[in-house]
Amino acid sequence: MPQYLLAIDQGTTSSRAIVFSARGLPVARAQQEFKQYFPKDGWVEHDGEDLWLTTLKVCREALQQSGLKASEIAAIGITNQRETTLVWDALSGTPIHPAIVWQDRRTADYCAELKAAGHEAAVAAKTGLLIDPYFSATKLRWILEHVPGARERAERGELRFGTVDSFLLWRLTGGKSHKTDATNASRTSLFNIHSQQWDAELLKLFDIPASLLPEVLDCAADFGCTDASLLGASIPVLGMAGDQQAALIGQACFQPGMVKSTYGTGCFMIQNTGDRPVTSQNRLLTTVGYRLHGKVTYAVEGSIFVAGAAVQWLRDGIKLISHARDTEAMAEQTGDSCGVYLVPAFTGLGAPYWDPKARGAIFGLTRDTGIKEIVTAGLQSVCYQTRDLLEAMRQDGAAAPSALRVDGGMVENNWVMQFLADILGVPVERPEVTETTALGVAYLAGLQAGLYPDLEAIGRHWHRQQRFTPRMAEDHRSKLYAGWLDAVQRVRSEG
Numbered sequence: 001m002p003q004y005l006l007a008i009d010q011g012t013t014s015s016r017a018i019v020f021s022a023r024g025l026p027v028a029r030a031q032q033e034f035k036q037y038f039p040k041d042g043w044v045e046h047d048g049e050d051l052w053l054t055t056l057k058v059c060r061e062a063l064q065q066s067g068l069k070a071s072e073i074a075a076i077g078i079t080n081q082r083e084t085t086l087v088w089d090a091l092s093g094t095p096i097h098p099a100i101v102w103q104d105r106r107t108a109d110y111c112a113e114l115k116a117a118g119h120e121a122a123v124a125a126k127t128g129l130l131i132d133p134y135f136s137a138t139k140l141r142w143i144l145e146h147v148p149g150a151r152e153r154a155e156r157g158e159l160r161f162g163t164v165d166s167f168l169l170w171r172l173t174g175g176k177s178h179k180t181d182a183t184n185a186s187r188t189s190l191f192n193i194h195s196q197q198w199d200a201e202l203l204k205l206f207d208i209p210a211s212l213l214p215e216v217l218d219c220a221a222d223f224g225c226t227d228a229s230l231l232g233a234s235i236p237v238l239g240m241a242g243d244q245q246a247a248l249i250g251q252a253c254f255q256p257g258m259v260k261s262t263y264g265t266g267c268f269m270i271q272n273t274g275d276r277p278v279t280s281q282n283r284l285l286t287t288v289g290y291r292l293h294g295k296v297t298y299a300v301e302g303s304i305f306v307a308g309a310a311v312q313w314l315r316d317g318i319k320l321i322s323h324a325r326d327t328e329a330m331a332e333q334t335g336d337s338c339g340v341y342l343v344p345a346f347t348g349l350g351a352p353y354w355d356p357k358a359r360g361a362i363f364g365l366t367r368d369t370g371i372k373e374i375v376t377a378g379l380q381s382v383c384y385q386t387r388d389l390l391e392a393m394r395q396d397g398a399a400a401p402s403a404l405r406v407d408g409g410m411v412e413n414n415w416v417m418q419f420l421a422d423i424l425g426v427p428v429e430r431p432e433v434t435e436t437t438a439l440g441v442a443y444l445a446g447l448q449a450g451l452y453p454d455l456e457a458i459g460r461h462w463h464r465q466q467r468f469t470p471r472m473a474e475d476h477r478s479k480l481y482a483g484w485l486d487a488v489q490r491v492r493s494e495g
């Protein structure tokens with residue numbers, strides 16, 4: 001049996017492919033950024049062809065770098081930016097509109113109408129989600145309403161809807177497979193997380209034809225095989241999960257109470273809650289952590305819209321830095337008490353505020369404030385937002401985790417990781433392999449391929465690279481966080 005796995009990690013700003021050994025170690029990787037489109041205030045779009053072509057390119061490059069043939073790959077796993085919505089022609093596979101990205105807020109008014117009409121409680125009871133532009137259903141409805149002829153074509157069965165995983169699978173299999181997994185389905189606002197089915201009442205509420213929807217499978221399942229012409233041989237696609245759930249698996253958070261936090265474009269903290277869904281009283285989301293052999297493991301999640309994107313904005317938007325790596329040295333020179341707060345509500349605020357009309361701001365500027373202080377405040381904002389999530393989990397009755405397992409691009413910054421441990425008052429653990437999103441979906445594919453007997457065997461591959469222990473005094477921690485809460489209140493639309 002082949003002993004290698006190919007993970008596709010299609011993210012918000014780039015597409016990546018990583019070849020892993022059966023031991024969970026990266027053998028080769030390739031990455032390609034693609035263009036972001038912001039056609040109006042609060043709108044965020046991607047070109048679906050960019051998503052596909054960059055994915056195909058990095059898969060080919062990773063295979064070439066590894067020196068392996070496609071026939072030596074046991075299976076492919078796909079993980080993806082969640083909630084991002086595509087609708088495509090069922091024959092050609094061509095999208096009928098640019099992908100509407102998870103960050104997009106164009107449906108905020110429609111969501112407000114639904115909430116005013118009293119629908120949020122029923123939607124939350126079925127899906128574990130709040131009514132918010134973040135999720136796929138209102139984006140899908142927008143496409144059907146605004147692309148000429150789209151609704152009529154959907155009713156005739158000529159169109160297909162999917163999150164990015166489904167779209168890539170469709171393209172990889174030459175249009176033979178229209179499927180998704182339970183984690184991605186659980187983020188659409190159309191999937192009942194209790195019955196594990198597309199929900200007829202939700203489809204009626206959002207006015208979505210059922211013919212558009214993909215088949216929902218376990219996270220480790222037979223999703224189809226790639227067209228042999230694409231990579232040199234046909235490879236089975238055996239694993240699929242939304243990026244944050246894939247990271248939960250890559251971090252081996254298999255026991256209830258374990259928590260991971262991923263720092264990519266946004267930041268997402270997920271706590272494993274076991275075989276029962278836990279309803280948050282503090283506006284966190286109840287979601288599917290993973291589904292294997294038909295058995296659901298649930299999770300509670302807090303979603304932050306802007307984390308690494310704040311650093312990207314500092315670099316590309318206002319050009320205060322040339323490279324993200326420069327931020328660590330700047331923060332070390334500045335320290336943690338510069339008095340500046342950057343609230344990166346560029347596309348509204350996520351959990352626990354859920355304020356789509358909030359906008360970003362910088363507070364505490366003085367005559368001696370410079371680039372270093374603003375950059376440091378940008379880094380700190382990610383940590384403060386993480387504490388917002390942890391506080392919400394605590395208020396829901398969750399015990400403080402013994403440690404927070406972290407991953408994603410930002411965790412390479414030691415200053416950020418130490419400040420995170422300090423402001424949380426919780427140890428932070430960085431694993432040896434920080435590409436845990438890709439690793440998690442590789443594990444799922446390997447599980448289905450028979451490379452791993454069970455989750456316990458996968459868990460034995462997790463190893464800590466570094467532990468950051470809190471060393472900040474409690475009164476200083478409280479003072480800094482109080483300043484953050486004040487800044488957030490000032491940008492809120494109802495504040």
